[in-house]
Amino acid sequence: MTNKVYFIGAGPGDVDLITVKGRNILSSADVVIYAGSLVSREHMNCCKDGVKVYNSASMTLKEVIEVINKYYSKDKKVVRLHTGDPTIYGAIKEQMDELDKLNIPYEVIPGVSSFTAAAAAIKSEFTLPNVSQTIILTRIEGRTPVPENESLEKLASIGASMALFLSVSMIDKVVERLRKGYGRNVPVAVIQKATWQDEKCVVGTLDDIVEKVKSENITKTAQILVGDFIHCKYNKSLLYDENFTHMYRKGKDENSSN
Structure with missing residues (x-):
């Protein structure tokens, strides 16, 4: 070989x-x-x-x-x-x-990414029916620039679930940009060192996450998750609905008609 x-x-x-x-x-x-x-x-x-x-x-x-x-x-x-x-x-x-x-x-x-580990840490699902079916992975600009058409404000305006890498050290700027994009208060979670023994999770909203992150002294190695998926009402998936038919299972109504 x-x-x-x-x-x-x-x-x-x-x-x-x-x-x-x-x-x-x-x-x-x-x-x-x-x-x-x-x-x-x-x-x-x-x-x-x-x-x-x-x-x-x-x-x-x-x-x-x-x-x-x-x-x-x-x-x-x-x-x-x-x-x-x-x-x-x-x-x-x-x-x-x-x-x-x-x-x-x-x-x-390939390996397990920190963005999926972070969602697992707060026991959340990025892709909830009628809430969001899109996940945006991004970062705020630091020493590495971000293309202008990928600004945090523009991405946040979509309303999709978001995971921000390499950005927690600039949490004030992140929140300011997100607020402009979303135009409202939305749930935010910051997970430091997801799956490590010293993992730390902070959950809040755009209104209070900066204070919470600073009080926990989280300055690096953290994911910022943003979006309604963190805490909201949602529709259940049709995949397991008893009335939904797909190639592996007949729905309740179809079974009763036979």
């Missing part, structure tokens, strides 16, 4: 939320480069003896690629372990482009 590099999503925090496929590949890796600022070092406990481990928190893109190239050229299995799902704010495209230049093959193994 041809050797290749693996980009693996480690999940949101709890080490058991990595996928079975991801853990199996990780356990056979010769080299692991992990995002140490957000990925638990505990994942290394499943690695084999003698594995070489690098923490990318202190590495540049050039250094990461040099390590990958060094060991790939020696036919070693290299794993690039990212937080959550690597395709969301994972900065993997620039890494894959560099590997393409070096003709190094790779595969991406």
